[in-house]
Amino acid sequence: MPHFAHARVDLDAITDNARLLREHADGTPLMGVVKADGYGHGMVPAARALAAGGASWLGTALIKEALGLRAAGIDLPLLAWIVPPGEPVGSAIAAGIDLGVSDPALLEVIAGEARRLGRTARVHLKTDTGLNRGGVAFSAWPALVEEAARLQDAGVLRVIGVFSHFACADEPGHPSIGSQLSVFHEALELADKAGLDPEVRHISNSAALLTLPEARFDLVRAGIATYGINPIPGYSVSGLRPAMTLRSRVALTKRVPEGSGVSYGHRYRTDRETTLALIPLGYADGVPRAATNKGPVLLGGRRRTIAGTVCMDQFVVDVGDDAVEAGEYAVLFGDPGEYPGAATAEDWAEVLDTIPYEIVTRVGVRVPREYVGGAPAGRPETPPM
Ligand SMILES: Cc1ncc(COP(=O)(O)O)c(C=O)c1O
Missing domain, CATH: 3.20.20.10 (Alanine racemase)
Structure with missing residues (x-):
């Protein structure tokens, strides 16, 4: 069973990105940079995936x-x-x-x-x-x-x-x-x-x-x-695929009346009777508290915005009358090619006035990395989902 909330890392995306970047650089030898736990993706799996792509x-x-x-x-x-x-x-x-x-x-x-x-x-x-x-x-x-x-x-x-x-x-x-x-x-x-x-x-x-x-x-x-993130705001790099998807299942949903204050400080208030969905990821997991009322989340087929304060372990999304249920996945960021409508790490960075490097490297140690793809010899221990 995949973990409730996890960062899914597509090792083939890292390999393909490395290959693409080598081609882009006309075959210049490539050093894959894997500091800071492979930019949050897992240092050793990322290193093997980069090597497979020609680093x-x-x-x-x-x-x-x-x-x-x-x-x-x-x-x-x-x-x-x-x-x-x-x-x-x-x-x-x-x-x-x-x-x-x-x-x-x-x-x-x-x-x-x-x-x-x-x-x-x-x-x-x-x-x-x-x-x-x-x-x-x-x-x-x-x-x-x-x-x-x-x-x-x-x-x-x-x-x-x-x-x-x-x-x-x-x-x-x-x-x-x-x-x-x-x-x-x-x-x-x-x-x-x-x-x-x-x-x-x-x-x-x-x-x-x-x-x-x-x-x-x-x-x-x-x-x-190499992790599929564009370093230059507004510049388009065709073919790079984001390797990391940060996602979580919804822990619970509940109906609340119009005028309900949501999360610490009641920084969000419902404007109608609505359904709130609780996502068990918080600032201890790398969802910055500054994403309060700002962070984009794909849930129930639509991109929504975090409702109220991001807490240490959880935050809330207001899904209105949509049929969102506990157990469903919410995607904070990932590859929109795979999850249509999902935000990217670049989108998060823009909303939070930072750079995507900070978004991916801050995903906390409590969030398991779950790997997909990768050469069998390079596959880390966590089973793919
Ligand atoms: C000395 C040095 N070289 C290369 C890199 C890789 O930079 P980037 O992730 O922008 O490719 C870094 C990252 O900060 C660095 O400090």
């Missing part, structure tokens, strides 16, 4: 995440790019995990751990081309590449990659895009002058993959688009 690299934010992939037997090249002090750098080196270097001090830590283990560490030097978040500042870049070349010559590490990240790739035409690209080219030249010859130079996320052929270099890092 030849996987990317995570944290070493802990990359170690989880290795523990699951995934042997693709892996890059973990947020490595604050105190992270298990030695474990990463031992597991053959590539490390993103955003801080010159980290290079020395990595070198020390590599010497201790008698291994050659694999690193990707991250240059800050204007995002002003992670990455080594351009002023510190020449010294960093010199030092990396020295350590490479000493056999302690290998500079596998040089990379960066865009600030505004989701706003095609934004002036920062061109300026970041030219700084990236300068950074690559400096690396070259220092004697480095990285295998992969990479700067593109999903939005850049879709819109900036000149930014593909040797590898593109795609997260959100």
